Amino acid sequence: MVRRLLFALVLVLLVVLPAIQTSDGKYIETPTMENLAFQNASVETQPEVSGFSSNVLLSTDDSSYPHHVEVSMAISDNGTLFAGWKESNTHDGPGLRVSVTKSVDGGNTWTSPYSMPMFTSGTTGQSDPWLAWHDGTIYYAYLEYSISGPSLSQMTVARSDDYGASWTPVAASHGDFFADKETMVISDNGTIYVVYDDVDVASPLGDANIRLSQSIDGGQTFQEICNITEQDPWRAFPYISLSSENDLYVAWLYIEPASLNWGNIELSKSFDGGVTFQESQFINSDGNYSTAAPGKITLPVIRFDQHDRLYVLWADGFDEGQNSFDVYLRYSDDYGDTWSERLRVNPTVQGDQWNPEMIIGTDGRLHIIYYDEQDGSYRPYYRTLTFTGDEYDSPVFGTPIPITDSLTSSSFTRPGEYMGIQLDSDGVPHIAWSDGRNDEMDIYYAHGIVETASSLEPVIILAGASVIASVILIVCVVLYIRKHQRVNVTN
Missing domain, CATH: 2.120.10.10 (Neuraminidase)
Structure with a gap:
């Protein structure tokens, strides 16, 4: 009898628990433990x-x-x-x-x-x-x-x-x-x-x-x-x-x-x-x-990430059709014995892009900076690069962001x-x-x-509180039922 009541209570709670409003006014379903864990993982990624x-x-x-x-x-x-x-x-x-x-x-x-x-x-x-x-x-x-x-x-x-x-x-x-x-x-x-x-x-x-x-x-x-x-x-x-x-x-x-x-x-x-x-x-x-x-030939940059993938970052005039410098990257997963094809870091635009430098985050994301020269002036840009896929060989570039408005x-x-x-x-x-x-x-x-903290963060807090409240309610009901069962047996 108790088990049937508990099962019924859990079903009722999952149905009637209200949707949770996030900080941006949106509503989502009350999360299960599985998607709750996923949301926690999403918050732990590096900031955008x-x-x-x-x-x-x-x-x-x-x-x-x-x-x-x-x-x-x-x-x-x-x-x-x-x-x-x-x-x-x-x-x-x-x-x-x-x-x-x-x-x-x-x-x-x-x-x-x-x-x-x-x-x-x-x-x-x-x-x-x-x-x-x-x-x-x-x-x-x-x-x-x-x-x-x-x-x-x-x-x-x-x-x-x-x-x-x-x-x-x-x-x-x-x-x-x-x-x-x-x-x-x-x-x-x-x-x-x-x-x-x-x-x-x-x-x-x-x-x-x-x-x-x-x-x-x-x-x-x-x-x-x-x-x-x-x-x-x-x-x-x-x-x-x-x-x-x-x-x-x-x-x-x-x-x-x-x-x-x-x-x-x-x-x-x-x-x-x-x-x-x-x-x-x-x-x-x-x-x-x-x-x-003049001034466009600069240092090649080499860095390892946390998995010992080796990256090299540099600028040259490989694309002769552009008749200018671009920023390129290659990587090696065998300590420099073999290398990937070159990847262009900057968008395909006229003018020179050069003088790159980078730092690699604990999540493996590359944070790259370089100068971009257009129409007789230049300024520094910032762009991220993340690799996805089973072999981490699918590049995903962030949007290039100017670091300054001044030229x-x-x-x-x-x-x-x-x-x-x-x-x-x-x-x-x-x-x-x-x-x-x-x-x-x-x-x-x-x-x-x-960017401001993800709206998932208040969701996690509220959802966690809902789960805890649900558990407390179930425990109280179980204790109440068992108490009355003992009373009935005694009588």
Whole structure:
């Protein structure tokens, strides 16, 4: 008898429980436990960006150098944002100083720019800023070369254990020629790797080899451990990344003019901590830099996602019909042995799209930024890319979103070889870029504006409350019936 009553009560509750009104005025059915679990999963995905915040000027000090370009970013475990850039007398001139600033309130306000220390007692030029955060320490890599005083050409890495209040610089390279174009990465155990070009500027073609330095004592000292390539005039712009096993992967441009490989990307990898590297291989053999305008050739970007899929992101003039640069992406599911076909990241439009950078979220989504040049001016754009399907080989692109409404004249040909993007713990993108809206190049910042919480969230709360109330009601009815049964038996 009790079982029949319980079954009847459950049926009645499922029928008569009212539909639930969401925050946008819509009604849905009371969810079952199965679709309740599905709705919870949908809320846990990364947020969708619908636009970007007001732009914040970071390079607020023009007293020494009017132009500020080539910005790098890092984010600490507690969400402190760092941005560093190079400064020059002209938009396309050599770097003369590098600066850094930080924000402790999610990018709303920033400290005054701080000029990084010079390594020697003389005057050095500085360029190519690169920031990285690891285990309570912010690291800042930059090249230095002597202007006056002792002769110097090196990569310097400065470390700060107090969120940038003070810095300690050390020599991070010991090459033979001019140290140029470094990138830096830090392994899980704290080993710091710096890869760079060692350029013989006195040679007719600017011969260079790609070298690797490492620090195993938290950036207090660095040792050169490998020449990844031999002297060659056509290899440049190395970018380093680590797999989940902390194996090293380095990609660079192969830019020999008038060759079949004019504008390609090579990759080499190391499984012994950088002591030796495998023979390099081409990631692509169909690159094209023949249409490259000044400032359009920039670093190739390589990054692993959480499943060790390796992505490479770059720009070239592959589509000769457009006679311009586009941003492309390839991926590898076997650690760089084979690669997918190239995917165009930007929409098919006239004008150049170049200078890409990306960060990958914990959900595997790619957050990509690049410059888009139209009708004599350019500005940065943001676009997401997600792969779906059983093999995660079906690309789904988000809508390209301009990061700013302000335009930079194409006469400013060199905003630098990279921009900065980081994700905070909520999956919100934070972006810094070079911008010439005021007739000089400056560094600006904006963060993504996230769409309001899904209307599923109040549904889950209300539906959960309905389920709990239903269970309580059923339990009360059962207890009431059993009590009366015992009374009847006693009587």
